[in-house]
Amino acid sequence: MVRDGDASRRRLLAAATAEFAERGIAGARVDRIAATAEVNKQQMYAWFGSKDGLYDAVLAQQLGRILDAVPFTPDDLPGYAVALYDSYLTDPEMIRLVGVTRLERAPAGDLTTALPGHSDGKHEAIAQAQRDGLVVEGIEPADVYALVIGLAGSWSPLSGTWAASPADPRADHERRRAALRATVARALSPDAGRGGAARPR
Known part of the structure; x- marks a missing residue:
């Protein structure tokens, strides 16, 4: 009861x-x-x-919901970015709270210090994925993470260009997901880092 x-x-x-x-x-x-x-x-x-x-x-409750709903997958950063896109559609409050925290608590520097648990172990997991040949080397793990988060938020409620809505046509969501997946893969896959085509997943 x-x-x-x-x-x-x-x-x-x-x-x-x-x-x-x-x-x-x-x-x-x-x-x-x-x-x-x-x-x-x-x-x-x-x-x-x-x-x-x-x-x-x-903030802790909302972060917990996102971390539970969107497991971090350093071996599949394109998939992680797409899952974040979907989470911003279903839980827009989280990304708005991130914006509030940035503006009112941490106007510069590493925001993750103001978001307990948000990056715990993620940088180390990316570094291991780089050693395993799954993520391009030569980019600091913290920068890899920042790039993925930034790309995933391209259509978030904090976007300076276009904020996606659950009411948008399904075709629009599919187009954005495909563009996001392809961009992250091309930017951060080892083959793309050597100037080749991204490896399919």
């Missing part, structure tokens, strides 16, 4: 996710979050300590 406190906590995190994704940390209002969740504001402070603490909890 689900306890009332568990249900209230879930409602609070859901309301806070929507509020932070839409308004950022500075613009979010704890009164509005508590009212939407039908949770006493004092209880919210007892659980999370502050608005920043609530934001930390929201």
Whole structure:
């Protein structure tokens, strides 16, 4: 049986996710979050300590969802990029929260330090894939990761050109997925790095 406190906590995190994704940390209002969740504001402070603490909890929850839904596959970076594209369609709040974190908490430098768990082990896994001949050498693993994330976000809610929507025609999504897969493969496969064609997957 689900306890009332568990249900209230879930409602609070859901309301806070929507509020932070839409308004950022500075613009979010704890009164509005508590009212939407039908949770006493004092209880919210007892659980999370502050608005920043609530934001930390929201960010951790959303990152956990993405990390669970999109397993990192250093042996198939094109597939990973396409899976991220799909995750941005189904969970746009996550990428909006990444934008909030960049703007309000880490305006320069390595954003992953502000996103606990976001890159844990990924750089090392890429380095191993490079040693195994699965990813082009000569590019730092951190830069490989940044390139894949950047390409996957080409049509994300933070895009400066075109933000994809689940309502877009299926053919548009398929075209973007194919372009994304091909671009990552050509850029980061060992054969492409030697000037040849990317190896098919």
